[in-house]
Amino acid sequence: MDIKIDDEYFGKLAQTVIDGDDEECVRLVNAGLEAGVDPLDAVEKGLAKGINQVGEDFGAGIIFLPELAMAADVMKQGTAILDDRIKASGAIRMSHGKIVIGTIKGDIHDIGKSVVATVLQANGYDVVDIGIDIAVDTFIDAVKEHNADALGMSTLLTLPLMEMGKVINRMSDIGMRDSVKVIVGGCPVTQEFADEIGADAVGFDAQDAVFKLDGLLGINRPRAGTAT
Numbered sequence: 001m002d003i004k005i006d007d008e009y010f011g012k013l014a015q016t017v018i019d020g021d022d023e024e025c026v027r028l029v030n031a032g033l034e035a036g037v038d039p040l041d042a043v044e045k046g047l048a049k050g051i052n053q054v055g056e057d058f059g060a061g062i063i064f065l066p067e068l069a070m071a072a073d074v075m076k077q078g079t080a081i082l083d084d085r086i087k088a089s090g091a092i093r094m095s096h097g098k099i100v101i102g103t104i105k106g107d108i109h110d111i112g113k114s115v116v117a118t119v120l121q122a123n124g125y126d127v128v129d130i131g132i133d134i135a136v137d138t139f140i141d142a143v144k145e146h147n148a149d150a151l152g153m154s155t156l157l158t159l160p161l162m163e164m165g166k167v168i169n170r171m172s173d174i175g176m177r178d179s180v181k182v183i184v185g186g187c188p189v190t191q192e193f194a195d196e197i198g199a200d201a202v203g204f205d206a207q208d209a210v211f212k213l214d215g216l217l218g219i220n221r222p223r224a225g226t227a228t
C-alpha cells in the first residue's frame with residue numbers, strides 16, 4: 001500500500017500512540033520506512049507529538065494510568081524499529097545529552113520512570129534506563145560507564161526516599177557531583193526534599209522532566225503554546 005509522507009501521515013502516527021494502538025503504529029512505521037520516511041522525522045514529528053500529548057492529557061486528568069502505560073509501550077515499539085533503522089543507516093541522531101535513569105533501591109515502580117525515559121528520548125536525549133531497585137553503587141557505576149551528563153532518580157515510595165540523598169553524597173565523595181546534573185522525581189518527591197538532598201531539579205511529570213533537564217543542560221527549544 002502506498003503511503004504519502006506528509007503532515008497527515010505524521011498526525012496518524014502520533015494518533016496511534018494516543019490511541020495505544022501498537023499494531024497500527026508498527027504498520028504505519030514500516031509502511032513509512034518503505035515509502036522513504038526519514039526515521040528521525042517519524043520519531044520527532046510523529047511519535048513524540050503523540051506521547052507529549054498523552055503526557056499532557058495525563059497531567060490534566062483527561063486520561064488515566066492504563067492509557068498512559070499503553071501509550072508508552074506503543075511509543076517504545078515504534079521507536080525500537082526506527083532506532084534500529086537509524087543505527088543501520090549510520091545516521092547520527094541529534095543528542096542534547098546523555099542521562100542515566102533508574103528507580104532507587106527498595107522500589108520496583110517502573111511505569112513513571114519509563115514514561116519519563118521515553119519522553120526524554122523522544123525529545124532528543126540519549127537515555128540509559130538501568131531499571132528498578134537500583135543500588136547506590138550501581139547508579140554511580142552506570143554514570144561513569146556511560147559518561148552521562150545527568151542522572152535521573154525515581155521513587156514512588158516514601159520509605160526508601162533517602163537512597164536518593166545517599167547517591168548524591170557518594171557522587172560528592174568521589175568528585176563526580178560537579179560534572180553531573182541530578183534530577184529527581186516521583187510522587188513523594190517535593191522541591192523541598194530535592195533541595196534538602198542537594199539535587200539540581202525535581203520533575204513533576206515527563207514534560208516537566210524535559211523542561212527541567214533542558215534548563216540544567218542549557219538547551220533552548222520552542223515550548224508548546226509558544227510561537228515557533
Ligand code: B12
Nearest residue numbers: 107108109110111112152154157158185186203205206209
Ligand atoms: C501501579 C502501582 C503499583 C504497581 C507498579 C507496577 C509497575 N510496573 O510500575 C505495583 C502493583 C507492582 C505496585 C506495588 C507496590 N506499591 Co504501588 N502504586 C501504583 C500506583 C497505583 C500507580 C503508580 C504509577 O505507575 N503512576 C503513573 C505514573 C506515570 O506516575 P508516576 O509514577 O508518579 O510518574 C510520574 C511523575 O511522578 C514523574 N516521575 C516519576 N519518576 C520520575 C523520575 C524523574 C527523574 C523525573 C524527572 C520525574 C519522574 O513523571 C512521571 C510521568 O508523569 C500508585 C498510586 C499512585 N496514584 O501513584 C501506587 C503506590 C505508589 N504504591 C504504593 C505501595 C505502598 C506499593 C507497595 C509497597 C504495595 C505493597 N504493600 O506491596 C508495592 C511496592 C513494592 C516495592 N518494593 O516497590 C503506595 C506508596 C505509598 C508511599 N508513599 O510509600 C502508592 C502511592 C499507593 C497508595 N496510595 O498507597 N504499585
